[in-house]
Amino acid sequence: MTSKKQNADFLHVGEKLLAWYRTHGRDLPFRNTRDPYKIWICEIIFQQTRISQGLNHYNNFITRFPDVQTLADAESDEVILYWKGLGYYSRAINIHKAAQQIMNDYGGNFPSAYEDILKLRGIGKYTAAAILSICFGAVLPAVDGNFYRVLSRIFADDFDSSSSKAFNYFSELALMMMPKNEPGHFNEAMMDLGSEVCRPRNPKCDECPLQTDCLAYNLGLTTKFPVKSKRTKVSDLELTYYFVEFAGNFLIRQRGDDFIWKKLYEFPNEIRDDFKDNISHQKTVTHQLTHKKLTIHIYKVSPDDEKLFLEFASEGGFTAISLEGSHGKSFPKPLENYLTTI
Template sequence: MKWYGLNARELPWRSTKNPYHIWICEIVLQQTRVEQGKNHYLNFVQRFPDVKSLAEANIDEVLLYWKGLGYYSRAINLHTAAKQVMTDFGGDFPKHFDEILKLKGVGKYTAAAVASICFDEKIPAIDGNFYRVLSRIFADDFDVSSSKAYQYFYNLAMMIMPEENFGDFNQAIMDIGSEVCKPKNPNCGICPVQENCLAFGLGKVQNFPVKSKKVKPQGLKLKYYHILYKEYFLIKQRDDSFIWKRLYDFPEEIPSELETFITEEKTINHKLTHKNLEISIAKVSIDDKAIFEEFARKNQFIITDFEKSHQKSFPKPLENFLKKEFEGF
């Protein structure tokens, strides 16, 4: 705690105890590094400064302000949760861990972070930093990939948690894990708890934490048709049943008579956390406006151009594909 008082990172959300802002920042940082997430966070809360403005916004605009952060289901869950706060909590952000946990997309770590930082609830915000820091301090080989790891390290954290300033304690562990007790090449020489760290004393810092399970990514093949008439092309919006919920992509099927318009085909490889994607995109250049518009109308596709497409959110590989096609990158 003394170390944190002197070395806490200066972050835009550290100057507030507004639970809405802390919630947004924690969701942003779930799959995003702090440096990358800072500006996205600031832009998002500037456009949606409170729960009401987020709840009343159109989902397409929410996704647009999430652009560049990836894992768009986070933005969809934020939008849903904001509506929950308005309907279930009368517009007041819930104040207790158990209530915050009811919000869509909020897990135990995020609920604990908000509850401790904003409402001074005594509850550890267990995440990868906690697992790493505590397993090294105690030279504890409990498997952090085990389904029982959360409760085990929760109990361990409660044993050393102070009797006040619970939010600062959680943020101190976060900063120690991020700045000092790193996964690789930890800065043990500047660590404030080095003399109490059993793993350091044993010379086995790199042996912890112990993690046995590793999820093997699954392969997934996708086929798209990039259907063009001059500078215009066709897009559609995904529903909630696919990995790219509510994002825009291209048609996935065409009738046999349009196959004669296929001019080239590209394959893009893209890695997600648990999936390796192989995306095939066939370019279909139609020179007849009537055929192009009739196909769009029949299948309820949206006709757009590159400039207008900036107002839509696409999966990263398709966004990159469009840039290369229209900007010549």
């Protein structure tokens, strides 16, 4: 059981962090708003994308979809297109569906209750806490990988950060430090500290405002934390695609909601027997996803009969499109890269 004195000491650490943040916090466009829609979009974009890589994408997305209704009313293809370059396209699909939920279930007003926000497609505990603390002043830690790393080092705590109980465990530690009058700024400060100073490798301990309070640093064990026992299991998957082209047009089809690359466009993955004399191997590439290592074989198929080309398109539900026209579609990265070589 933590004593009141210990709680006061931990709160002092949180106040030091806030003082550092007021001087060193990053000047970002979404830091100048408390609009829950914009905070939501920025949190989803930057969950798996560095600020430097995703800032232009955020600005372009918000310019095109400035509010919930604009996003909800858009075609899914356009939403995915504006996500192009960020990867993890399921996030774009989820925010589009969540925007429609907000319009249908909450009259277009972003919900302000934790349970209601968690009902939105693609929003978990971290994102809900970030929105509520930043926009509504709720005393909730937005616990993510940055929090696990910073807190485990400060407390030299070997609790397994890959455990299903890690979110609740580190939330309790964060609450000991969180000044109750500035929960949003505290969460943003933790994000900045974890991203810019308390990095996974080569942490900048000499620049850390919490250096004297950090048990891991004082014990010379900074790189030993956080502890993570579970490793992501990666499976191998082999895919074959056929770039079927006739008179400057090639065939594409949109993927469904299942498996990988949801709603993106792809080439045919099988061909007619009477096309096999027109095949040439183009390239084999590898591509890494979170849980899968892909080996992708791409073949070029150039049928010499327009009728057969159109029949194949009709039978397989494919659309014939020009290279210029394909710029308005979103493809998996390996196929997008292939199109740049044509």
